[in-house]
Amino acid sequence: MSAVLKATGLVKNYRRGRAVDGVDLVVGDGERIGLLGPNGAGKTTTLLMCLGMVTPDAGTVEILGRRLPRRRASAMSEVGFAAGYLPLPNAVRVNEYLRMFGRLYGLRRPDVATREGLERFGIGHLEKAMGTELSSGQKTLVGIIKATLHRPRLLVLDEPTASLDPDVALRVRTGLAELSAANGTALLVTSHNMAEVERLCERVTFLSRGRVVAHGTPEEISRTFDRDGLEEVFLHLAELQHKNSEEVPA
Numbered sequence: 644m645s646a647v648l649k650a651t652g653l654v655k656n657y658r659r660g661r662a663v664d665g666v667d668l669v670v671g672d673g674e675r676i677g678l679l680g681p682n683g684a685g686k687t688t689t690l691l692m693c694l695g696m697v698t699p700d701a702g703t704v705e706i707l708g709r710r711l712p713r714r715r716a717s718a719m720s721e722v723g724f725a726a727g728y729l730p731l732p733n734a735v736r737v738n739e740y741l742r743m744f745g746r747l748y749g750l751r752r753p754d755v756a757t758r759e760g761l762e763r764f765g766i767g768h769l770e771k772a773m774g775t776e777l778s779s780g781q782k783t784l785v786g787i788i789k790a791t792l793h794r795p796r797l798l799v800l801d802e803p804t805a806s807l808d809p810d811v812a813l814r815v816r817t818g819l820a821e822l823s824a825a826n827g828t829a830l831l832v833t834s835h836n837m838a839e840v841e842r843l844c845e846r847v848t849f850l851s852r853g854r855v856v857a858h859g860t861p862e863e864i865s866r867t868f869d870r871d872g873l874e875e876v877f878l879h880l881a882e883l884q885h886k887n888s889e890e891v892p893a
């Protein structure tokens with residue numbers, strides 16, 4: 644399987660210490676990968692380095708064989724990114740906003756892609772709503788649709804269902820799984836919802852204190868740690884991370 648994303652030896656230091664410490668990450672074509680770990684483990688920093696939005700202190704990132712930062716513009720045309728913390732403008736209608744991005748992506752029929760995206764994620768009725776009229780969960784959905792309009796080869800999602808109720812979260816998972824199956828889109832997803840990751844992702848990388856501590860299918864990881872499912876593995880790693888941070892003064 645060819646790689647859509649290949650990150651090797653990523654390191655990022657911040658003033659208060661090392662956030663990411665030698666992370667390797669490979670996402671194969673059409674693969675669905677979960678990036679997990681306790682708060683502060685380095686997931687978002689890793690994603691942002693993979694997207695060229697944070698400059699690594701060491702390591703390399705290639706997207707579809709295009710090395711960042713030199714070939715970032717070309718690489719990013721194949722990538723979508725959504726996160727609950729990305730803002731949406733208030734004074735624009737949902738369909739105008741999505742069509743504008745469709746045009747920026749160079750789509751021939753941005754209106755068609757906009758309608759398809761709204762239907763796929765179950766918010767066709769909101770196409771004429773203004774940004775101010777959306778709940779935080781609805782804004783998250785619009786952000787996901789925006790990230791998928793151009794049918795990226797790689798879709799990076801930072802906690803896509805964090806602000807969603809279980810019904811809408813299910814719709815998002817179903818929409819993402821359909822998109823991945825229909826277009827061969829690879830997914831790289833962070834989440835604190837282990838059940839969701841078990842359902843959506845084929846493989847999982849666990850980070851703790853900036854390092855990869857486990858990698859494999861959810862079943863393999865559960866076996867490695869002799870735990871009954873990812874939730875238990877997560878709790879075990881979070882406890883270790885907590886103990887270590889008490890032992891090592893910041």
Ligand SMILES: Nc1ncnc2c1ncn2[C@@H]1O[C@H](COP(=O)(O)OP(=O)(O)OP(=O)(O)O)[C@@H](O)[C@H]1O
Pocket residue numbers: 657658659661662680681682683684685686687688689
């Ligand atoms: N811009 C920044 N400046 C300084 N420190 C940062 C910055 N961004 C992240 N950090 C630190 O780097 C570490 C990793 O943060 P990161 O956001 O990558 O973790 P995370 O695994 O995504 O956490 P969470 O699950 O809480 O979102 C944390 O200790 C955080 O305080």
